[in-house]
Amino acid sequence: MSPADPIQVHLVRECAQRTKYVIDLPEPLSLQAYQELADNLPGILSSVFLPSGDVLLQIKLLEKEGSITGSTNSATLHVLLTKEGHGRLLEHILQELRNQ
Amino acid sequence: MIDIREKVQFVPHLDCGSLILGGEPHVIHCHYYNHFLQTSIEDADGIYPAEQVLVGTAQEIGHSQFRKLFQEKGIQDERERKSFVEVVYSLLGMGKVSLENVSAEGGExxxxxxxxxxxxxATFPPRPKGKRGVAYFSQGYLAGAIEAICDLPLGSMGSRQTACLTQGDPAVSWEFFRLREPLPLQPSVGEGRYQTASLPQPPHTRVPFQAIRDAVLGLPLGPDPETGLIEAFDVVLTRLPGNYYALISERHFQHMLSAIGPDVIPLVLDMLVESGHVCAFxxxxxxxxxxxxxxxxxxxxDNPADWLYGIVALMPALGWGIVEPLTYPSSHSWTVSLHNWYETTAIAALPNGHTLTYSPFAEGIMNGILALVYQAGIAEKRLTxxxxxxxxLFRTGRTYQSTFHQSRLQGAPTDVVEGHVAR
Structure with a gap:
């Protein structure tokens, strides 16, 4: 990842055998893009409709490998990975995002 | 048959900034804060019996809360009462328990x-064998719950932790047993000396206090169905009775003061301020x-000051009380009123008086959020x-300190605290 990469990743916290990253995208993902991401990773998508009309979304990765949380009004994804050796999974998520 | 989970809900008291269940205000905290406070108190076990404070306080609350809940909901059947306790335990984010093997005589x-x-x-190095397990709150809370289930008086159930994940055991276990002489415990102060206040909407900011509180109250911060744990905001959360935190802090202070004398006051107060730093961070x-x-x-x-407005706007949804900004925040100083701050509300209601004269935890929170915004620059850059x-932020370069200008624990009508650059 170079500084010019439109997708930027930042390590936020490592705690309780979990590692949290934020991924800054050029623009927020649409509902459809979240669904496609969930289908491709794969994971299970859930959503909460906020009073503002925006939607908070979470993709729970299979086999309790972690979760991805974001919203339709923010270009930031919050990625929590729970397994050792999660680097490959992070790469897989980034690859899926680049393919969108 | 009605699902028990439908009967068990936190009820937001919007004019208090509190979340009530069974007459007890509940507050959201994370595992870092929980461990910091508990370990700091536990470390005093050679000075006074700290286990009695940690377990006994939880037992008082568990007993009072479930007695009230069973009465409120008209639950008489022992099996239904047990199921109720199991659901509430998970709702608090404490995990999963089965009370199948306990009775009025005790059990496991x-x-x-x-x-x-x-x-x-999952977070810290293993504890040495020989040191007791870390599940103090559950031990006392469940002992109090068993008393309530079996219509026993408060303090009649003894308990001990017999296994712990922190020492390599595959599970956490407790043993409960009837005592011949009841423990000298007191019923919980419940909603305490509660206050009401209007939610503020400060000028010079677009941050909508009411919309934020309401949106956060609507977030699904429930427990994982399999584990009963609440994972959110990159930490593991609990919604424990706020009286527990307030009273273990106050009682720890009382015991330390009586065992060591006034020289210990700055040490204990600094530890409680530090607990606020840990929580804020x-x-x-x-x-x-x-x-x-x-x-x-x-x-x-729109600017760093708005980050401070944003974080205090959601505190009522955490059950902490209502924070009213009195000045516009700057990197030098910020003054707020705390209405129904859960800690002073509980301590002010203690029937036999109190030792704390203000909330050092609140000071730590003020220091912490000012440091995150103005020292760490959370508004401008990604932090690790x-x-x-x-x-x-808090060890080598403690930039901020706070001062209570008014305290309910000294008779003032409300708490007023200023966070400012250390003088």
Whole structure:
């Protein structure tokens, strides 16, 4: 990842055998893009409709490998990975995002 | 038949900034804060019997809360009462327990999912064998719950922890047994000396206090169905009775003062301020770096001061009380009123008086959020929440300190605290 990469990743916290990253995208993902991401990773998508009309979304990765949380009004994804050796999974998520 | 979970809900008291269940205000905290406070108190066990404070306080609350809940809901059947306790225990984010093997004579409870033990084992190095397990709250809370289930008086159930994940055991276990002489415990102060206040809407900011509180109250911060643990904001949360935190802090202070004398006052107060730093850094820092924050609060943040408005706007939804800004925040100073701050509300209601004269925890919170915004620059850049950042904010370079200008624990009508650059 170079500084010019439109997708930027930042390590936020490592705690309780979990590692949290934020991924800054050029623009927020649409509902459809979240669904496609969930289908491709794969994971299970859930959503909460906020009073503002925006939607908070979470993709729970299979086999309790972690979760991805974001919203339709923010270009930031919050990625929590729970397994050792999660680097490959992070790469897989980034690859899926680049393919969108 | 009605699902028990439908009967068990936190009821927001909007004019108090509290979340009530069974007459007890509940507050959201994270495992870092929980462990910091508990370990700091536990470390005093050679000076006074700290276990009695940690377990006994939880037992008082468990007994009072479930007696009230069973009465409120008209639950008489013992099996239904047990199921009720199991549901509430998970709703608090404490984990999963089965009370199948307990009765009025006592019994055993064992679980692989208990908040304190699970998060300690996952976060910190193993505890030495010979040191007791870390599940104090559960031990007392469940002892009080068993008393309520079996219509026994408060203090009649003894308990001990017999296994812990923190020592390599596969589960957390407790043993409960009837005592011939009851423990000298007191009923919980419940909603305490509660106050009401209007939610403020400060000028000079777009941050909508009511919309943020309401949106956060609507977030699904429930327990995982399998583990009974609440994972959110990059930490593991609990919604424990606020009286527990307030009273273990007050009682720890009382015991230390009586065992050592006035020389210990600065040490204990500093530990309680530090607990606020730990909470601000982990719970509030976690919230300020979450998808929920991005979706609900961030659209209204125009400058660093707005980050402070945003974080205090959601405190009523954490059950902490209502924070009213009295001045415009700057990197030098910020003054707020705390209405129904859960800690002073509980301590002010103690029937035999109190030793704390203000809330050092609140001071730590003020220091912490000012440091995150103006020292760490959370509004301008991505932070990595690690020991290095914590140390730079609160150990080597403690930039902020706070001063209570008014305290309910000294007879004032409300708490007023100023966070400012250390003088």
């Amino acid at each position: 409870i064992s679980t692989p999912y208990e908040h304190y033990a699970y998060t300690y084992a 982990n719970t509030l820092g976690g919230i300020m770096c979450s998808a929920e924050w991005d979706a609900v609060v961030r659209p209204y943040l 929440f690690d020991g290095e950042l914590y140390g730079s």
